[in-house]
Amino acid sequence: MQSAFLNLKETNGAQNPDGTTESAESLSIWQSLKGAASNKPWLLLACSFILLQTFWMLRGNSAIFFIKYVYGRPELAPIFLGIGFVSVIGNLSVPFLSQRFKNRNVLQFSLVLGVIGQLLLPIAEKMRSVSLLIAGSVIFLIAMGITFTIVFAMLSDTVDYSTKVLGLNETGFLSAVPMIGAKLGMGIGGFLAGQFLAWGQFNAKAAVQSGRTITFINLAFIWMPIILLAAMIFMMQFYRLDEKELQANKADAAAKVEPKEDVEYDANN
Template identity: 30%
Template sequence: MARNAKVDEDRVVGALPWNERLSYGASDFACSFTFSLIGTYLMYFYTDVFGITAGAVGTLMLVARIIDAFDGPFWGVMIDHTHTKWGKSRPFLLWFNAPFAIFTVLCFTTPDLPMFWKIVWAYVTYIGIDVLYSAVNIPLTSILPSMTENSDERVLLSTIRSLFSNFGGTLISVIALPLVGLFGGGNNQRGFFLLAVMAAVVFFVIYLVVFANLREHVQTEQSQKPLPIKESLKALKSNWPWVIVIVLNFVYWLGMQTKGQVTIYFFKYNLGRPGLVSFALLFNAIGLVSVFLTPRVVIKFGKKKTLLGGLMISVIGQLLMGAGAAMLNIPIIIAGIVIGNFGNGFVGALIAVLLADAVDYGEWKNGVRAEGIVTSASSFTAKFGMGIGGAISGLLLAWGHYIPNKTQPASALFAIEANYIWVPMLALIISFILILFYKLTPDKEREMSAYLTKKHFREKNKEN
């Protein structure tokens, strides 16, 4: 019994086996491999392959995010109300695996329909994939504070997750267009459909492995039973770290989405070099370097300074890209992409960690541990930001009189450049300002962690 108690205490401290660490990372490889395909290429697929106008696509993404305003909190409440032999967050990885994979394929299916029904099809499938993405991705964030209480271990887990996520997103971005050509043999509709089938199968298999390996080790009195909505909302009271993180999440991903989904437009129309799209997206892998460095940098400088540094580096990258765009100088643009992606790696690696800290803060401050409702806001705000970014992209293209597969007027070229360079740069600057107000210091984190570790260990021993 004493030996088992020691194992439990070690797990509270944070000693997780590598199969769990790697499985946690693999989960976001699967998510990024599929959802980056949607985020990077779906708008182009709609306008240049499926034949929907840019204005209609922008409206679709805006409407989808209004609907999406409800699904993030919904899944958070569902997680807090779930109590199974598998835990609270983990079951969702199994239950919604297949539905998400199916809708991934449906998003890139092109039924022969009149324009009105094409738009209806796009609405149903796009909203469906958004809702289901929350169902499979929110649990990845909500399970983190249940895997370990140790701050350093959380940084390591989030780093591994970000490494896998960056690799998955980069991989699909780079291979997508070559595979469309290979699978389709000149038929882009068929090529995108078969690419989506491949991505869906990869996702389905990996998520089965992830479900089998992850465990929820941090068990509290509240985690052993469903948590009423009214009670879970108390975790948000005066939880200012949570407020800053969710606003950051919205602004940051708005900028990243406008940039990501017009990459192919920028190289195809502004630079006249569509063949460089995969090459440019390959440099997303630069973020792997900064993600890998994140734990060491955090130990030396702390989470706040690391985030600020990453955001500043990203701003410099965007400025360099702007200079390259003005001169139509591809090497300068590529240099800006490299620098920007290096900075973004630090940001992506730490957002989930700050959310896990917000879960702890809510319990420490208000006595309520509500992983679902606290972390679900992350998915909601990220997706809402991506949706607004998508709407901005589509509406700017419509304003610029963009016409698919034609020589673009100056107004359309400006709209594409604004989406790719200036909107993301503004989002990064606002994100930097937000983090200046983040004041959860390392000393406060240690005090909070020590208190909660003792509290949870007492509760566990009380149960036994």
Template identity: 30%
Template sequence: MDLKENQAQANAKLPTLEKISYSFTDMAGNLLYVSMSSYILYFYTDVFDIPVSAAGMIILIACIVDAISAIFWGSIVDHTHTKWGQSRPYFLWLAIPFALSTFLAFTAPNLHGVVKLLYAGITYVLAAGVIYTGIQTTISAILPNLTLNPTERIGANSYRMVGSLIGSFITSTFTFPLVAFFGHGNDKQGFMIVIAIFGVAAICLLITAFKNMRERVPVSQKSLPFKLSLKATVGNAPWYLLVISFATFWIAQADRNSFSTYYAKYNLGNAELAAVFNGLQVLGIISSISVPFIVKITNKTATMLIGLAIGAIGQAMMAFVGGNFILVIIAWSVGVLGSALAMAMPFAMLADTVDFGEWKSGIRASGFLTAVGSAFCIQLGSGFGSFIPSKILNVAGFVANKTQTHQASSAISFCFIWLPVIIYGIVACIMIFYRKYEKMEPQIKADLMARAEKRN
């Protein structure tokens, strides 16, 4: 294949089937990962009978370990060269281990003391970290290798986010009702059965994605040493901005997801209302579908800032509607639309930082840069998103399955409503500086094409 054919293929328009299959990757990931991020703290405290402070520490330690593993996963991807590509084979290789490890994490054997804590920590690290981090890394790393066309990347990422939200919707809406249905009052049994069902579905989705996707952008057939992967970060200012902002953003996301259960159960008086909160995450599909249109009218940076502003407004509205559940739901829905819009952008923007890194250093480290920019940020942010609120609850005197004091109820409200608002403001301040680098993207793409012509 000559240079022009390679360039045409690298800039090709992606088939709809491939975009749909790409959506299956995050749909599968969220069927299981959202189960962990939304319910594992509740599972530990109210089902597995682990103290809230210990549970929060387990999640934080595990997520820090998992975040570090993302760095190694990125290097592993950059060392991978198969007939199927760099990232695509991992959808096949990790599907069954992912489902099995998540099942074990939601299994509550009759253990006590340190042994129980070790079991919880090891299974969480294995499921939410080592294996899921590998899947999340390859989901993000494959995007810059699907096409060089920025419009197609935005479109493919929008499909991905729709799949992600569908997976979240299924998990968030049906987990508690299904746990009650299959458990017949035994939540331990109910969680095991439900996670097993989600696991089988995730395996099927990941294998389908593996079958239908293709990596078109040529990459070096030589393994990329870790020190060269690090070199791709040198001077990569837009990547730094995304890593810092996305890790911070995920503190808010993890906090919102995990504390919806506590807010519903202890402040609104009905734990099953958490399924309504989490189920409404599906409204984020509207935001995901609208991303290409908003970006076309404005730009990627502005789109993320708009999402953060809407998310903050929705969160703040919940503080002023009292116990009126209808008004709480309206406010929450506004927040969902904003957070989904903001969350979609870094995944697409990471592909552009891979181009920036190659333009700056001559090294295309798609695995490493996207691993740190996505899986690392999600794991680190999620860890602190559970740890910080758990410490706040512990100081406020929270006791699981008891009527809460005014101080504990106020702490739950703060964590669920105001902590995300504060974090969204911090992220917005960071992302303002990204626009400078977004304006450089057309020239960067032209320079990379010119370099490819010279090499050939």
């Protein structure tokens, strides 16, 4: 294991369509920042990572309070919190969706679907409908399965855009920074979950919470996630990267490279 790392060498360069390797100079942090700032699709996606993780953590940390104090059926908590596995359906659907539609459109579709699932939850609470509660949660979770999968494919697209269009080889930087943003969003979401309970004057000893507390739990679990999802939908209107066109241009460039003619060796000469 140690020898594998000792003998590992980094090749800093991009491979051309003809198979040759083109060396590239390492970019400084400042150059990487300037390059990233000129990559508008990447900027939009990096901000989306923050919003995505913020509402996900906020909603997740508020779920038990919603089912116990707002819906008033704490015995449903294991089912309500345990159906997260259905998001796999969304994960598995992404390859089929991305083949037929642009990645941006797939993301927007999943975000709209997530909003629809969220809106069903307060309706289920008013109607006291368990089936509608579960249906809304399933729709939301499938939508999030699509969302969390497609954003990583889109991140790869922005890296290709930087390399092929902007001429900047900063794959590591562009891939790492959104992950930092995601961690930031997780921290913000966790903080807000506690703050909403504090603002609502939540009393852990009370079996029945005040109207103010119920309002803030609803804000944390239902309405703030919807607002953040809507913000992402709006932001994606400005995401102009067409990954299919980018791949087509890449394929055209590869096709233009003529293969070298094989020279036959004549033993008589």
